[in-house]
Amino acid sequence: MVTSQPRSAAAREAILAAAAIEFDEHGYAGTSIASIAARAGTVKGHVQYHFRTKSTIATELIQASFAQGAFLAPGPEIVPRGIAAILANTRGVAQQFQSDVRARATVRLLAEKSRIDGDLPTPYVGWMGNVEVMLEEAKQDGDVRADIDSRECAWLMVAAFFGALSVSQTLGTLDRFPHRVERLVRMLLASMAKPDNLS
Amino acid sequence: MVTSQPRSAAAREAILAAAAIEFDEHGYAGTSIASIAARAGTVKGHVQYHFRTKSTIATELIQASFAQGAFLAPGPEIVPRGIAAILANTRGVAQQFQSDVRARATVRLLAEKSRIDGDLPTPYVGWMGNVEVMLEEAKQDGDVRADIDSRECAWLMVAAFFGALSVSQTLGTLDRFPHRVERLVRMLLASMAKPDNLS
Numbered sequence A, B: 001m002v003t004s005q006p007r008s009a010a011a012r013e014a015i016l017a018a019a020a021i022e023f024d025e026h027g028y029a030g031t032s033i034a035s036i037a038a039r040a041g042t043v044k045g046h047v048q049y050h051f052r053t054k055s056t057i058a059t060e061l062i063q064a065s066f067a068q069g070a071f072l073a074p075g076p077e078i079v080p081r082g083i084a085a086i087l088a089n090t091r092g093v094a095q096q097f098q099s100d101v102r103a104r105a106t107v108r109l110l111a112e113k114s115r116i117d118g119d120l121p122t123p124y125v126g127w128m129g130n131v132e133v134m135l136e137e138a139k140q141d142g143d144v145r146a147d148i149d150s151r152e153c154a155w156l157m158v159a160a161f162f163g164a165l166s167v168s169q170t171l172g173t174l175d176r177f178p179h180r181v182e183r184l185v186r187m188l189l190a191s192m193a194k195p196d197n198l199s
Helices: A005-026 A033-039 A044-050 A054-067 A082-099 A101-111 A125-140 A150-171 A174-193 B005-026 B033-039 B044-050 B054-067 B082-099 B101-110 B125-140 B150-171 B174-193
Strands: none
Touching: A005 A033, A005 A044, A005 A054, A005 A101, A033 A044, A033 A054, A054 A101, A082 A101, A082 A125, A082 A150, A082 A174, A101 A150, A101 B150, A125 A150, A125 A174, A150 A174, A150 B150, A150 B174, A174 B150, A174 B174, B005 B033, B005 B044, B005 B054, B005 B101, B033 B044, B033 B054, B054 B101, B082 B101, B082 B125, B082 B150, B082 B174, B101 B150, B125 B150, B125 B174, B150 B174
């Protein structure tokens, strides 16, 4: 079989696009090579010619998302620092999840990480590290208290972000997700900015 | 076949216990009647004698969790009101998720709700309603500002709770979940208690 490289790349791309929709809707365990083929308007053998297994497809989608800097969302403009960076980051990633099926598929696949046979990045921790750096900048800027535990607060902010995403998906209210997650992040930042009278 | 009722109930209970472990670890799509049977130390036919389909098992587990008042966690003591009730509730449910595989299985199954053919409760909204009532009490008690949107804040608190649970599960740090989720809830309550200087 003779396959020109450009044509082969386009075929792989079409399969990845179909797979992202399937993974986003049904998760890893709920998707099959057959359902990906059906979504791509082709047959199982065609998919298997380009990707040996379902794990190979999932791994390629996830690695591409991380390579493209998804979940870092620096944006085209110059990235601000501290609290402004956290808010810009939140907005950028929220909009990405709303509009980009591959970003949503990646998050869902990473929750099923243990089932996928491939070399996958650990989710959340890279983003938590970035938020930790921004919180340290916010300390220097006097926007959050000097005594907050940046690492722990970054963990909580990222977890809250993904909770809002997951609940929005389950309840079918993804349209309100960017608004809600920004509010959540602002509430958490507000609690770090002032003396805590609850503990 | 003659089956005494107590023996039949015990057999069903053993199957449900095995199914909860499988659903907690592998989700709905990743679990089969065969894997439930293997976990229960029996054969497929025995499981199918007691439960017609995988959906029937999942539905029974979920309905039992909701019927037992899981996710409401009133606790044995007299339930306080307002902020004290929110904190008691958070602690109770956090400990339940850490120790009770059926509660964790229920949460995981509800995230795959669309795949389960049964009469299932909508997740989150019952709990959100309870938190909304407690926030209204907290307003009356002067513990949160009178101008907060209780319904929206309850949505965000419940979403943050489930985000912390999900990220703890994925990163294998469920042991720190009760501590972290209490901190998260306290931060959100602190931001409601004071004038917001970020917006």
